[in-house]
Amino acid sequence: MMENKRLFPRESGRWISDRSVCVIVEDEGVERVAEMIYSLRHTDHVTASGWRKTNPLAPDPSSDQALNWVFVVDTMNFSFWPDSDGEQCEITYRGTTYTGYMTLCAAITRAMDQGVPITDPKFFSEISLDQLRWVLRSDNSTNMPMIQERHQVLTEAGRVLLEHGGSFLSFIKPAGNDAQKMVELIVEKIPSYRDEATFENQRVSFYKRAQILVADMWGVMEAGGGGVMNMEWLTMFADYRVPQALVYLGALRYSDALMETLKKGEMLPSGDRREVEIRGCSIWSVELIRERLHQMVQDRDSQTCSITSALIDFYLWPYAKQHHTQMAHIPIHHTRCIYY
Numbered sequence: 001m002m003e004n005k006r007l008f009p010r011e012s013g014r015w016i017s018d019r020s021v022c023v024i025v026e027d028e029g030v031e032r033v034a035e036m037i038y039s040l041r042h043t044d045h046v047t048a049s050g051w052r053k054t055n056p057l058a059p060d061p062s063s064d065q066a067l068n069w070v071f072v073v074d075t076m077n078f079s080f081w082p083d084s085d086g087e088q089c090e091i092t093y094r095g096t097t098y099t100g101y102m103t104l105c106a107a108i109t110r111a112m113d114q115g116v117p118i119t120d121p122k123f124f125s126e127i128s129l130d131q132l133r134w135v136l137r138s139d140n141s142t143n144m145p146m147i148q149e150r151h152q153v154l155t156e157a158g159r160v161l162l163e164h165g166g167s168f169l170s171f172i173k174p175a176g177n178d179a180q181k182m183v184e185l186i187v188e189k190i191p192s193y194r195d196e197a198t199f200e201n202q203r204v205s206f207y208k209r210a211q212i213l214v215a216d217m218w219g220v221m222e223a224g225g226g227g228v229m230n231m232e233w234l235t236m237f238a239d240y241r242v243p244q245a246l247v248y249l250g251a252l253r254y255s256d257a258l259m260e261t262l263k264k265g266e267m268l269p270s271g272d273r274r275e276v277e278i279r280g281c282s283i284w285s286v287e288l289i290r291e292r293l294h295q296m297v298q299d300r301d302s303q304t305c306s307i308t309s310a311l312i313d314f315y316l317w318p319y320a321k322q323h324h325t326q327m328a329h330i331p332i333h334h335t336r337c338i339y340y
Helices: 009-019 027-039 050-054 066-075 101-113 129-135 147-163 168-175 179-189 208-223 241-248 256-263 273-301 309-322
Strands: 023-025 091-093 096-098 196-199 202-205 252-254
Touching (some): 009 273, 091 101, 196 273, 241 273
Antiparallel strands (some): 091 096
8 A cells, every 4th residue: 555645855765775676875985975075075066156167057146037047947957868879969059069958058048148038937838849949959960859848848837937926936935945845836836846756655756856946046046145045955856967976986886687777778767666766875875975974074173064965966967977988887877757
């Protein structure tokens, strides 16, 4: 009989990790990554000011379009990996060629430069599929994946904003700048953000896009002198790139059977047990890294550590991109869905 109570991402990570068969959290690797983060504790890699460096295409935080830009990008922030390695969607913007997630950022900022009101909910709630296809157009013959799904979630989300004041800021206001309440509001009101699964007869959640939307809002507001409270409630953002880094760094270990499946390029359906284990154990390993890091700071520096799981993710995701050649022997898992 299935439990009716849904677990939030942190509790989901622990539940899944305790019952995982194909993915194992490794204590030695957790310790090693905690040491890495400890050595960076006074750098921009793990602070709010690092957000701008990882989001160079975002509007200036003081712009009234900044938060709606974040909303548009994070609503369509899923499934950028190519069907084959040699066929990446590419967008060149202001002299730099982007792939992956950054193609979406480049496309939205390019559209704004060209006078398309892509951050206006009145516009993107009614944007046609052909209009969106043009906004997200690639500079080569490989189009961005899942255009129809991106169109569906963007127009749906736009209609929700129009029902709640006409902007992301007005929509999120009832949550009172509390990160947990923000996530709860987003997943309650906008169906495409409801990133959940069933594991061992228990409803679990990951809320990758909802959590990163709140974290990105925090990054914009911190840079602009505002703030979001209760950021420690957020976990890492369970996708396909950070798990690869966690395996590479030894904080996660895949079973031989799972590793073989991934090396063959086999697609894992959304909600597949192996996919759920990868994402859940990723969340829990980062929770253990954070706990270990906080203990290190307490023991060695006699201080309290303010580095959150979200900040650890903000370090690990670009780390994975920067070291993609070194970790090429570790396959990412492939799941085509709207959740990540």
